[in-house]
Amino acid sequence: MKLKFRNIFTIAVVLFCIIIVFIVLSKSAKSSQRNSFELSESDFSVVSDEASESYKQTHLFQRVESLIQKLEALEDNNYRIRSILRRVNLVTKNVNQLNLEKESSEGVPELVEVRPPIPYEETRRILEIHLKEIWYTLRSLEDHIPAQNFTQLQDIYRVLRSHVINLRANDGYELFRQKETTELANLVQGRIKLLQNPVNCDTARKAVCKLNKPCGFGCQIHHVGYCLIHAYATGRTLILETEFWKYDSAGWNHVFLPVSDTCTDSGKNQPQHADVIEIPYVDSITTLPNHLPVSIPADICRRLERVHGEPHIWWVGQFIRYLLRLQPSFQNEIKEYVEKLRFQSPTVGIHVRRTDKITYEASFHSLEEYMVHAREYFDIQEKVRGQIIRNVFIASDDPAVISEAKTNYSKPGWRILGSMEVARTAKSERYGLSGLIGVLKDVFVLAECDFLICTFSSQICRLAYELVQAKHADASGRFVSLDSIYYYGGGNSVIEVAVIAHTPRDPQEIELRLMDNIHVDGNHWNGMSKGMNLRTYKRGFYPSYKTRNLVQRVAFPKAKWWLGPSETK
Numbered sequence: 001m002k003l004k005f006r007n008i009f010t011i012a013v014v015l016f017c018i019i020i021v022f023i024v025l026s027k028s029a030k031s032s033q034r035n036s037f038e039l040s041e042s043d044f045s046v047v048s049d050e051a052s053e054s055y056k057q058t059h060l061f062q063r064v065e066s067l068i069q070k071l072e073a074l075e076d077n078n079y080r081i082r083s084i085l086r087r088v089n090l091v092t093k094n095v096n097q098l099n100l101e102k103e104s105s106e107g108v109p110e111l112v113e114v115r116p117p118i119p120y121e122e123t124r125r126i127l128e129i130h131l132k133e134i135w136y137t138l139r140s141l142e143d144h145i146p147a148q149n150f151t152q153l154q155d156i157y158r159v160l161r162s163h164v165i166n167l168r169a170n171d172g173y174e175l176f177r178q179k180e181t182t183e184l185a186n187l188v189q190g191r192i193k194l195l196q197n198p199v200n201c202d203t204a205r206k207a208v209c210k211l212n213k214p215c216g217f218g219c220q221i222h223h224v225g226y227c228l229i230h231a232y233a234t235g236r237t238l239i240l241e242t243e244f245w246k247y248d249s250a251g252w253n254h255v256f257l258p259v260s261d262t263c264t265d266s267g268k269n270q271p272q273h274a275d276v277i278e279i280p281y282v283d284s285i286t287t288l289p290n291h292l293p294v295s296i297p298a299d300i301c302r303r304l305e306r307v308h309g310e311p312h313i314w315w316v317g318q319f320i321r322y323l324l325r326l327q328p329s330f331q332n333e334i335k336e337y338v339e340k341l342r343f344q345s346p347t348v349g350i351h352v353r354r355t356d357k358i359t360y361e362a363s364f365h366s367l368e369e370y371m372v373h374a375r376e377y378f379d380i381q382e383k384v385r386g387q388i389i390r391n392v393f394i395a396s397d398d399p400a401v402i403s404e405a406k407t408n409y410s411k412p413g414w415r416i417l418g419s420m421e422v423a424r425t426a427k428s429e430r431y432g433l434s435g436l437i438g439v440l441k442d443v444f445v446l447a448e449c450d451f452l453i454c455t456f457s458s459q460i461c462r463l464a465y466e467l468v469q470a471k472h473a474d475a476s477g478r479f480v481s482l483d484s485i486y487y488y489g490g491g492n493s494v495i496e497v498a499v500i501a502h503t504p505r506d507p508q509e510i511e512l513r514l515m516d517n518i519h520v521d522g523n524h525w526n527g528m529s530k531g532m533n534l535r536t537y538k539r540g541f542y543p544s545y546k547t548r549n550l551v552q553r554v555a556f557p558k559a560k561w562w563l564g565p566s567e568t569k
Contacts, residue, residue, distance in 0.1 A: 294492055
């Protein structure tokens with residue numbers, strides 16, 4: 001009798017799900033009819049004969065992008081329908097966890113890929129950001145709050161952060177995040193490889209980039225990154241000129257894999273090959289192209305924004321990842337260095353830049369300022385994992401920092417990692433092969449860390465953070481910067497959009513209306529940011545939690561040079 005009742009109940013559930021599917025399909029069909037009407041009336045409208053050729057091209061491109069967005073919306077509808085059908089199938093198999101796991105043939109639980117709704121992902125990320133802003137505000141008011149009350153508030157914050165971590169780990173969407181991020185990375189890496197290895201180098205359009213910009217290693221890599229992004233946007237093969245490189249007289253290819261396997265000659269000295277441009281230093285450009293960071297390409301923005309909180313940093317990270325592919329011998333050297341450190345998770349990476357940086361570009365920050373955030377990270381992690389070993393890797397160009405860390409913070413339950421030799425090399429032999437190997441060791445180990453604490457005014461810090469994004473599914477929150485927000489030197493400005501209105505409380509603050517755009521000067525990490533409202537052109541302070549980064553989507557490249565049988569999705 002119980003079996004019959006269970007079968008009847010199962011059949012009833014299946015029929016109910018089929019009815020829901022039928023309703024969804026009917027709505028989808030009606031939506032498709034409306035969409036087809038819109039396409040015929042709007043998306044393929046013709047620009048008048050009097051319009052300029054430039055306007056025609058722009059207008060047509062906008063229509064194509066609109067069409068792509070509508071097709072992607074239909075794809076989402078189809079995906080939801082398939083998800084419903086999958087759940088129906090799981091019900092008939094009498095599986096308890098409908099959308100989280102299934103039993104493999106060996107009886108081992110196996111994750112089912114489920115796509116997270118965009119509103120859910122956005123809300124989850126905003127929750128984490130706002131919790132951090134609460135913590136920054138509390139820390140700035142610590143001297144005005146009784147110690148007992150502050151300790152309790154601090155513990156409440158840590159518990160809430162642990163809940164957010166657990167929410168992501170157990171929401172059933174992590175498999176999709178990882179798979180989608182990997183697919184997007186493979187797509188972008190494949191495009192770069194295709195661009196950099198044309199079938200016919202002699203006839204390929206090229207862009208020449210000079211490596212020897214007069215600045216440090218991090219700055220030079222970001223310069224080459226800017227060159228490669230510009231080449232991508234314009235459909236040109238990048239030719240990297242590395243003669244007399246101050247870090248290695250043998251040139252780029254001695255340490256890194258060539259940026260191209262098939263095309264290394266620009267041909268600019270041959271008049272018949274006129275389609276060659278030389279990319280200037282970004283500092284000398286008066287009007288920046290809109291495809292430079294912090295912009296992202298419109299053709300992948302929908303997929304990328306679903307799985308990453310700061311898509312523009314992930315985008316940059318893909319180009320940095322391509323450029324910093326090491327030759328096997330140097331790759332082995334880095335691997336041996338990591339093994340010697342006995343690197344293990346969780347590890348916090350701390351980058352402390354001193355020497356010339358303090359003199360010219362940044363303020364001094366004591367090691368304790370960094371360690372405060374390391375303790376906070378581990379305290380939150382212990383709410384999630386239980387007791388852990390607190391591993392801290394210290395990278396610096398000042399050996400005294402490594403010495404101070406090992407003297408003052410080598411306590412039970414803590415492991416302080418770092419190399420005095422690498423720090424001494426960074427200080428005394430910066431411009432040379434040994435200095436280059438030292439900075440690469442620091443960058444690659446920092447990129448392996450679970451969390452970064454550094455100053456975003458440092459190019460090395462930003463370089464490591466970009467590589468972290470290329471390694472993980474949405475690692476946008478894995479950092480604390482003691483000074484600047486993330487920016488790309490010489491690139492387009494970071495813009496925020498007001499999501500909550502703000503009335504100034506004193507003359508130093510500025511008004512925000514809903515959807516106002518703000519040119520960001522910086523986050524003061526005390527609950528307040530500073531910037532200029534682009535509606536009123538007034539500059540001042542505003543609560544950081546009332547704004548969010550504006551994703552700057554740009555339709556580039558206009559010529560889809562990568563289209564071919566290997567392109568997917």
